[in-house]
Amino acid sequence: LRWGTPPQKSKATDILRRMLTDPQEKERIMGCRALREANYLQALRIYIPQLLEDESLRVRCVLLEVIARLRLEEYYPALLRGLYYKSTREAARQALISMEDEAIALVRSLAADPHKPQLVRFQAWEVLGGIGTRLAVASLVEELLTSWGSTRQQILKTLLKVPGESGIEMVLDQLGRSGVEHLIYQELLFLAQVYGAIADLLGDDLELLRQSLQDTVDDILDRCFLLMKFLYPPTAIQAAAFNLDSEARSSIALGIEILDNTLDLSTKQVLLRVLDQRSIPERLLSLQPLLPYKKMSPRDRVHHLLELRYFLSDWCLACCFHGARAERWRLNLDIILLCLRHPAGLVREAVLAYLQVASPRTCNSLIQLLDQDPDPLVASQIRQLIESRDFHHAD
DSSP, X not given: OOSSOHHHHHHHHHHHHHHHTOSSHHHHHHHHHHHTTOSOOTTTGGGHHHHHTOSOXXXXXXXXXXHHHTTOGGGHHHHHHHTTSHHHHHHHHHHHHXXXXXXXXXXXXXXXXXXXXXXXXXXXXXXXXXXXXXXXHHHHHHHHHHOOHHHHHHHHHHHHHSGGGHHHHXXXXXXXXXHHHHHHHHHHHHHHHHXXXXXXXOSGGGHHHHHHHHHHHHXXXXXXXXXXXXXXOHHHHHHHHHHHTSSOHHHHHHHHHHHHHHOOOTTHHHHHHHHSOOOHHHHHHHTTTTSOOOOOOHHHHHHHHHHTGGGSOHHHHHHHHHHHHHHTOOOOHHHHHHHHXXXXXXXXXXXXXXXXXXXXXXXXXXGGGGTTOSSHHHHHHHHHHHHHHHHHHHO
C-alpha cells in the first residue's frame, strides 16, 4: 500500500477491501489496522461509514484511531460522537489526544457548547488536558476565566492533572498569584449569597431548594480547595480537605490547623471561620467583611437567586421554579422567558410546571413556541399541556 509498485498497490487494495467486508471480526480489525499505513484511501473511503456502524466494538474503536492517524477531516464528527458512549469513549479520547494541537479547536467547541450533555463536555475538557501542549493548556486557562460552577470545577481538576505541573505553572503564569486569589474571593462572595438564601428560605415547600443550595455550598468549597492547590502544596491542601470532611471534631480541628499553618491569603480568616462547622448565622457573620448580609423575604430571595442564575447549577435553578410554584409566587416575565430557553431540559421543564400553576394564560400563549423541544421529557410535557388546553377549549 505504501511502497509497492502500482500493480502491487492495486492488489493490496483489493485484498484490503475484502478484509474490510469479511464476515469475521478478526479480518475486519486487521483490515482497519492496515488502513493506518495507507497514504491513499480514495478507493477504500466508501467503507468507512459502514465500518463506523460495525456491530463489533473493536472494529469501531480501531477505526477511530485510523481517522485521527490519517487526519480524515470529514469523519472528525465521529471522533466527537465517540465521547458520548462509554464503550467508545476511551478510544475516542486517545484518538483526539494523538492529534495534539490539531484537535484543540474541534474539542474546545464541543466543551464550550452549553447545549451538549455535561458529561460529554467534561470529557472534552479532559481531552484538552490530555493533549497537554502549551496551546492546549493555555486554552483551558482562557476558559477558566469565563467559566463558573461545575464547568470551572472540571477545568480546575483538568489543569491540576496535566503532567509535570504544567497546568499549575500556566495558571500562575497567566493569572499570577493575585489572579488565583481573586478567583477564591469570587467564590467566597457567591458563598455569602448562597448562605443568605439558605437563611431566608424557610418552610417545607422550599426544602428542595434549600437542599440544592447546600449542594451548591459544597461545590463552592470544593472549588476553593482546588484553587488553593495552585498556590500551596497540593498534599497539604488535600490533607486539610480530608480532615474537614470528617464529622469528628478532632479531625475538623486538625484540618483547620493545617490550613492555618499553610495559607497566607488575604481572606484566610474568613475562610477558616466558614470551614469551622459553624451555624449559618455565624458563617454569614464571618462573611460580613466581604458581603454584608441583608435579610430578604423568601419571594425576594428567589428573585435575587434568579438574577444570579448564571452562577447556579441547573438543578438549583430548577428548584427555584419548583419553590416558586409551590408558593405560587409571581416571577419576572423576562427571566421566565430567558429560562425557557435554558440549555438544560430540567430547567425548561421546571419553568413550564411553574407557569402551568402560576400563570396558565401565559403558559398557553407560549407552549406553541416550544412544540419542538429537543428534550423528550419537556416535549412530552408540552404535548400534555397542548392536549389539556385543546380539551378545555372543546368543552
